[in-house]
Amino acid sequence: QTPAQPTRLGLCAACHGSTGHASMPGVPNLAGQQLDYLRDALKQYRDGRRNVPIMRAAIGPVSDAELDALARWYSAQSPQLQAHP
Amino acid sequence: QTPAQPTRLGLCAACHGSTGHASMPGVPNLAGQQLDYLRDALKQYRDGRRNVPIMRAAIGPVSDAELDALARWYSAQSPQLQAHP
Secondary structure: OOOOOOOOHHHHHHHHOOOOOOOOOOOOOOOOOOHHHHHHHHHHHHHOOOOOHHHHHHHOOOOHHHHHHHHHHHHHOOOOOOOOO | OOOOOOOOHHHHHHHHOOOOOOOOOOOOOOOOOOHHHHHHHHHHHHHOOOOOHHHHHHHOOOOHHHHHHHHHHHHHOOOOOOOOO
16 A cells, blocks of 8 residues: 655655655665664654755654655655666 | 685675575675675774674675775675565
């Protein structure tokens, strides 16, 4: 069961893609990632334990409920084999 | 082309699996992850910028060449859809 598309998805999709397949160098894929790992990572970016300014800026204003919806969305996406240059 | 199995793979596989499919809560999947992201994350765990004691202990003694081999290995694995409980 795929969750409903989160209202804040566009914020993440610019770099991670709407289905969690990264489109930029240095950006991780999120599709199919473990839910608890994604949720913890987002909280760490939000409070600065993972000190990545663009992630802090993006996720800083996001509520716990929105954060949870984003983690669930990406965890529920199907991972796909990437092309490796 | 799948890289040769890294000599240090067992160190990682205990939690991340030999093909990068996590077997423990809180542990991320690594299969098919972006290579540059994996390499950077490993360096951040090694030097403490990502402050996760078990990762620092595991990757602390690993050389740059070994670290690179591990990142390449996991990035080259095929991601698989996970069961979501």
